[in-house]
Amino acid sequence: MSPFGGFLMPIVYSSILDEHRAVRTAAGMFDLSHMGQFVLSGDGVAGWLDELTVNEVATMKPNQARYNMFTNSRGGVHDDVILYQLPGHWLLVVNAGNTEKIWQLLTAALPPGISLFNRTLESALIAVQGPRAVEILKPLCDFDVATLRYYYAGQGTVGGIAAEVARTGYTGEDGFELFIQAGSAQALWDHLGEAGAGYGLLPAGLGARDVLRLEAGMPLYGHELSEDITPLMGGQQWAVRFDKPSFSGKEALERQRLGGAFxxxxxxxxxxxxxxxxxxxxxxxxxxxxxxxxxxxxxxxxxxxxxxxxxxxxxxxxxxxxxxxxxxxxxxxxxxxxxxxxxxxxxxxx
Amino acid sequence: MSQPGDRVYTKEHEWLRIEGSSATIGITDYAQSSLGDIVYVELPKPGAQLERSKPMGVVESVKAVSDIYAPAAGTVSEINSSVEDDPAKVNADPFGDGWLVKVTLQDPNAAAQGLLDAQAYADFVASLSH
CATH class of the missing domain: 2.40.30.110 (Aminomethyltransferase beta-barrel domains)
Structure with a gap:
């Protein structure tokens, strides 16, 4: 176990290579409860976040998830995040190492009419990733996970435990991320482990996750993106909506894009x-x-x-x-x- | 974890098996198990001079790079190139087929001095988990 973002996190359960193979050929489950989870609500959330981030928020559909980045005035990245528009609230999932930074940024600029809640310690996150993730979860869920679209979320129960289930991940495989109450995490983890064992599911740690995301070309904050590495430099220009009227760092990013020599x-x-x-x-x-x-x-x-x-x-x-x-x-x-x-x-x- | 009694150990988790004026060097079972899947081994060239406690090579797991420290001074006489080709051998048999180099000892009589015997090393490893 290693300290990471204030949590004790498993780098490896059995072997990074075995865990990697499980995710690529069957399934792996990851405890990602260290990631920051902020809940936002209020009519102005989309407009406000559109000013702070590079991707579009206002066009997100109900239950949609979208990759996004908070940027500084130089176009550098405060954090890369996933934003979910869930019924009645928005869920912002941030990197554990940036939880405090993004919390400060949001609370310092919080407009009236928007409420913000840090549920990181009350909520757990378990990801089930791999080609057999659907088979494993389908019999456990009270709704059809197979028809859940990529980068969309649904609400229901998994093994009898209330969960927000999103078809998102960080491995390059099909898979799901399950948001649950912290108190239910152990029960769900054990239940998934038992239900998945026959499908080849293994618990997988942060070591395997890093190799999987690197193979899949996904950036890791602090490595491929940082306060000094802009989305354009990091190869994530697809997420930058220059057609938005304004957002933090837009002018700097436009200059960088036009200059080209970055x-x-x-x-x-x-x-x-x-x-x-x-x-x-x-x-x-x-x-x-x-x-x-x-x-x-x-x-x-x-x-x-x-x-x-x-x-x-x-x-x-x-x-x-x-x-x-x-x-x-x-x-x-x-x-x-x-x-x-x-x-x-x-x-x-x- | 049992430590073979026919050799001595460093606190950096290398082993040294002395046979007359020469010796074999490897890393311990504790070392390989802490590292996890070993994917790369870099060994000194035959003829290289090793200085005691100085880095003599590198073992890398998927996530980590670790120096190998020479447990004794000497000249490399042979390297186990099979572990360079198949680093997983070090995981599978660290005290046997996963040996790393053989050396001609600079001072065979003093080579074991200051190193741990099997029991002392086992006690040291046990102390690390507390």
């Missing part, structure tokens, strides 16, 4: 067996052009070492050959398109 996150595959790790210098033709931001061996790519790096512009182009400095030695890598791993959806063939 550093950006690129995907790397190493030639050799030595893993690239966060912080290692990256060079192109003998010149340092950036730094590794995340790196791990990727079981989904046969154990090849993958990484993200924040790189100066020409060096970030796909196909570029780069050298990663590992303990004083240069190890070659190639820039590749992200994501590194994409699951086959039904109807596709391998």
């Amino acid at each position: 550093d950006r996150i690129a995907g790397l595959v190493m030639d050799g067996k030595a893993p690239a790790r966060a912080g290692y210098p990256v060079s192109f033709e003998g010149q340092i052009v950036g730094q590794i931001r995340s790196g791990a061996p990727a079981p989904a790519l046969g154990g090849k070492n993958i990484a993200t790096a924040l790189l100066k512009r020409p060096a970030a182009d796909v196909g570029t050959r780069l050298a990663v400095e590992i303990r004083g030695a240069q190890h070659m890598a190639t820039v590749v398109p992200m994501p590194f791993y994409k699951r086959l959806r039904s109807g596709e063939r391998s």
Whole structure:
């Protein structure tokens, strides 16, 4: 167990490789109760959040979930979040390491008529992720999880426990995130573990989760996004709605987009067996052009070492050959398109 | 976890098995189990001079990079290149097939001095979980 965001969190239950394999081929369940959960209500929530974030809030439909980012005036990212529009309230799920920061930001600017509640300690979050997640949850739920659309939520019971169930995740697989009362967490965890065992479900820790999200090309705050790494630099420009009339950091992001010469996150595959790790210098033709931001061996790519790096512009182009400095030695890598791993959806063939 | 009695141990979880003027070096079962799935092993080259308590190589798990510290001074005479090809061997058999390097000891008579015997190392490992 490791301290993380004020919680004691499991990095690994059995083996990162076994847990990874379970999520890619069957299912894994993750305890994500450390993530911050804020409840907002009031008529002005959408308009207010639209000013603070890059993606559109006002166009969200009932029960829809949307990835979003809170940005500073320079276009850097305070946090990347998922916002849910649930019946009667909005649920904002923030990174554990940023819970306090986003809470301060929201409370300092809270407009009249909007109520804000931090339910992090009263609420738990368990994710069930993997190709067999539907099979596992379907018999436990009093509503049809199979028809729940991607990035939508439903309300009901799971194993008799009241839950908000969202078809969201951070692994690159199909799956669900279950929001429940903290007091029900142990019971639901045990119930899922028993119900899922026959399907190959394993408890999975933060170690496997990090490898899974990296393979799927999903950013991790503090690595691919930060107060200094904007959504454009981090490769998340798809989430920035420049057609919104205004939002925090919009001018800076527009300047960055028009200028074009900004550093950006690129995907790397190493030639050799030595893993690239966060912080290692990256060079192109003998010149340092950036730094590794995340790196791990990727079981989904046969154990090849993958990484993200924040790189100066020409060096970030796909196909570029780069050298990663590992303990004083240069190890070659190639820039590749992200994501590194994409699951086959039904109807596709391998 | 039983620690073989035919060798000595460091508090950094390496083992040293002395046979005359040479010795074999590896990491302990506690080390491999703490690291989890080992995916990469970097060993010194044959002929390299090892200084006691100085890094002599690296073992990496999926998430972590750990230095291997030389338990004794000497010259590397042989490396177990099979663990470089198949690092999971270190997980599977850390005290046997997962050995790392063989060295010619600089001072065979003093090599074990200051290191822990199997019982002392077992007690040390037990103390870590409290």
